[in-house]
Amino acid sequence: MSDNRASASTTDDVVIVGAGLAGLFCALCLAPRPVTVLAAAPIGRGASSAWAQAGIAASVTEGDTVAAHVADTIAAGAGLVDRNIAQLMASEARDRVHDLLSYGVPFDTDLEGRLKAHKEAAHSFHRVVGVRGDTAGKAIMAALIEQVRQTPSIRLMEGVVAEELYRNGRAVTGVFGRPNEGSATRTLFLPTRAVVLATGGIGHLYETTTNPAEAQGSGLALAARAGAVIADAEFVQFHPTAIVSERDPSPLATEALRGEGAWLVDRDGHRFMPDCHELAELAPRDIVARAIHQQNTSGQGAYLDTRDAVGASFPERFPSVHAMCLDAGIDPVKEPIPVAPAAHYHMGGVLTDASARTSLDGLWAIGEAASTGAHGANRLASNSLLEAVVFAGRAARDIRDLLPYPQTYESGEADEQPGFVSEAPDVDAVKALRQIMSRHVGVVRNRDGLLDALSAIDRLTAENFNDRFRNMALAARIVTGSALLRTESRGGHYRSDCTETDPAQARRSYWTLASLDRTIRQTIDRDTKDRTTS
Structure with a gap:
């Protein structure tokens, strides 16, 4: 575990969980305020951001406009995009690109120094600002990592896995984590006033994915266990x-x-x-x-x-x-x-507002871990990096306004949870879970397959007393249950037994873990009753 500023026996009152583009950009925006960044893997290695090839969408070329960018975003989102959020995101795009330029990102330019952009699917203009054709994510992350390492207010705790959020009343006031050292027995407790989830997506819940192994839906599970509202979890982009x-x-x-x-x-x-x-x-x-x-x-x-x-x-x-x-x-x-096709991006996540606040006090979510409403049912290409930096910056501003005076807390070891272990999840269990998700909750889904997946996920959960695997399984269950309850096809969610788009379901989905479990049980009970009486 590395720490580039101070002893790990103290914790800043802002803890960012995740060190991809969203997490690092947020930390830089908060500087010179002291922040602690938890990274499950060495910084940059476990981030999907570094693998993004195309670039960041922004209306920077002649003839393109914010309005056109918003229109394309809404069209791709299959009726579920929050127009106000899309407008906000697109209108801040140019400024965030220039922020990245100031951090040293070498975006492609023409001979006169103007930003160059290329065109991608469903964009009406050349709008995607890249680096050397297909190295945008790698270049952006390299520049931000260099800036972070030179910023003394940012404490990096690399090799630490967040396993649970601590909640006091309506507020999240701490993070439990462990060193990512295989069979780790020490549980760290980091008390704090603000937690920012920047944990990335869920791609590695699937057998075929473009995401790194760290993209296991941990932010989704952490927030759901704490009682936060989850939105649009059924929408997975392949x-x-x-x-x-x-x-x-x-x-x-x-x-x-x-x-x-x-x-x-x-x-x-x-x-x-x-x-x-x-x-x-x-x-x-x-x-x-x-x-x-x-x-x-x-x-x-x-x-x-x-x-x-x-x-x-x-x-x-x-x-x-x-x-x-x-x-x-x-x-x-x-x-x-x-x-x-390969699991690539999760449009769903922890529900947030325009300031990246979740439904719980003291908890923000940014990047792919969040569901802002900007993507609707189907993300427009290259809007992901844009959303990450826009809402990372907005989260930083909101935290500064809400908590203007930084504090530091004493952190330490927490009591163990009997019956659970924190070593690396069982390889066979993870393989089985990924196969279930690809087979039943993939590009094409149906009711029977989703019910089979829920049953199999529950069985794997009962058989594996491992904190990290149980978080993976919970994230998988949330996605699967949400897919079962949306009885139509829309955007990234396609049901072979409900192939039409239903105008009556042209609304985002919102679930807490308790309400999702209750509705799944009611649906299964009703289905059983209908089959018995038919």
């Missing part, structure tokens, strides 16, 4: 074009390739997306993901053919993807890339 390989996580073929004109073809070279949507390869991600899923399950195969659109310039223009293709034994200059 990136259409993960590169088929043996690697875990799956390498990603950036959407910018399709923006440059690459085609999706079957094994016979037939281009299939024009038959599925008028925008063809640039259709919203959920439509492209389902089309590719259908191609693969039917045996026709799905391949991204970049030979005409990018050709010999591939290694220079998309160096990260080129290297990953070569690692998988594919030469994209000469042959199409085999692709499949």
Whole structure:
């Protein structure tokens, strides 16, 4: 465990759980106020932000406007985007990009020094500001990590896993965690006045994902156990074009390739997306993901053919993807890339307002751990990094306004919880959970499969007395239960038994853990009764 400022026996009154883009940006925005940042892995290693290829969406090119960005965001969100939140996010985009520039992020510019942007699916303008084609996330994180290490007010506690929030009345007033050292017996208690969850997404709950192993839904589980409201948990975005390989996580073929004109073809070279949507390869991600899923399950195969659109310039223009293709034994200059959908981004999360406040006092959530309403049922490409920095900055301002005078607390060891262990989760249990989620709560879902998944998740939970696994299983149960209770298809949530979009369900979903469990039981009881009487 590393600490770049002071002894771990004291805790700042702001604790940020997570060290991806949202967490680090929030810490920098709070400077010079002292903050403690908990990172489960060495800083930068466990963050999905570092793997983001395309860039950050912002209306910076001639002809583009905030209004157009908002309109595209709403159109992609399948009727559930909070317009006010989308307007706020898009209107702050340019300023946040310039903040990142000030931190040393080397965004691509033209010969006159103006920001360059490329086009991605469902964007009406060239709006995605990147770095060297496909290295935006890596470059942004490298710049922020350097800034954080040079900022004395930020204490980094690397290798610490948050396992539970401490609640006093309506307020969250502390964090329980353990060193991430395999079989760790010490429980740390960090008292605080403000906790910011920046724990990332849920991708690693799935067998095929583009997310790092740390993306296990821990923020979702921590907040739910504490009683916070969870929103839109059923909406999981599957990136259409993960590169088929043996690697875990799956390498990603950036959407910018399709923006440059690459085609999706079957094994016979037939281009299939024009038959599925008028925008063809640039259709919203959920439509492209389902089309590719259908191609693969039917045996026709799905391949991204970049030979005409990018050709010999591939290694220079998309160096990260080129290297990953070569690692998988594919030469994209000469042959199409085999692709499949992979769990990529969670539109749901801990419900927050425009200041990133959750339903509990003392608890904020930012980045993918939060559900702001900006993405609705289907995130517009490259809005994720934008949402992360916009609401990280707003959370920092809100904390400064609410708690203007910093304090420091004595931290220490907490009593153990009998019957539970904190060593690394059982490998077989994690594998089983990920298989269940991919099989039943993936690109295509149905009622029977979701009920089977709930039963299997409950069984795995009962068999594994492990804090970290139980948090994974709880996050999986929340996503599965929310998917069961939305009896329609919308955005990233597609039910083969309810294929139509229901106007009556054009609303966001809100659950506490107690209300979700109660409604699931009522639904199962009603279903059992109906089958008995029929």
